[in-house]
Amino acid sequence: MVSPTVSDVHPTMGVKIFSAGVSACLADVITFPLDTAKVRLQIQGESPTSSGIRYKGVLGTITTLAKTEGPVKLYSGLPAGLQRQISFASLRIGLYDTVQEFYTSEKDATPSLGSRIAAGLTTGGVAVFIGQPTEVVKVRLQAQSHLHGLKPRYTGTYNAYRIIATTESLKSLWKGTTPNLLRNIIINCTELVTYDLMKGALVRNKILADDVPCHLLSALIAGFCTTLLSSPVDVVKTRFINSPPGQYLSVPSCAMTMLLKEGPTAFFKGFVPSFLRLASWNVIMFVCFEQLKRELMKSRQPVDYAT
Structure with missing residues (x-):
């Protein structure tokens, strides 16, 4: 019996979930200051501040935060961020291929756009x-x-x-689930489906091989498309989650208050750091994800296929 090559061996579901979790945590550690800057820009304008400090731009926000509150503040919430990636990204990314196969009618058929979107909706929601x-x-x-x-x-x-x-109730830990569900369904579908389609098109048309440059370009395009579609929901989600009890009656109330007080542009506050964060996060995560899957399958190959 001839042992199959690594490229012929499809990663198991466990390998995909593990690789997605590790890669997402690494991406989060590197890009977390951009995420903190995004949050600060998104909540700016929500209420007047006694300090008089206003954040301007990505670098301006990061610099101001580091000077006024210390560099460590840029990583405030990182443990929760890593817990989020372990419980969230590992599932939505690691299970995507398996769920996509479930929605594909024929076993060896190329997944349709509908199957890809359905897989993104399912894994993102769960x-x-x-x-x-x-x-x-x-x-x-x-x-x-x-x-x-x-x-x-x-x-x-x-x-x-x-x-x-x-102090708020156990249910408050799920505060903002509705906008976050909408946001992550948009992100998951756009991010994974765009990446999947771009990588497939580049490889199929022999523009790039299925390797790092292909993964990098696909991740960048996916990051931009995802930021553009998810930004309004992301801002509302951040505002609602951060609000004290009673400030907003509901998610639509939060969105309407933003619109009336700050105008339509409020829904795109923090767009640049959101894109920089999502694009760089996608590049780091997808490149590491693809490479880690390959390396893990290489290490399994002698055990699983030795004759």
């Missing part, structure tokens, strides 16, 4: 319900500041989980 508490804690830790004369609401990640659950 992952949001599991990972929402980590999202709530991450956003609140990123948003809180000690510059307004008020004691920070939370001293750390687990303190935030405890205080939210005991």
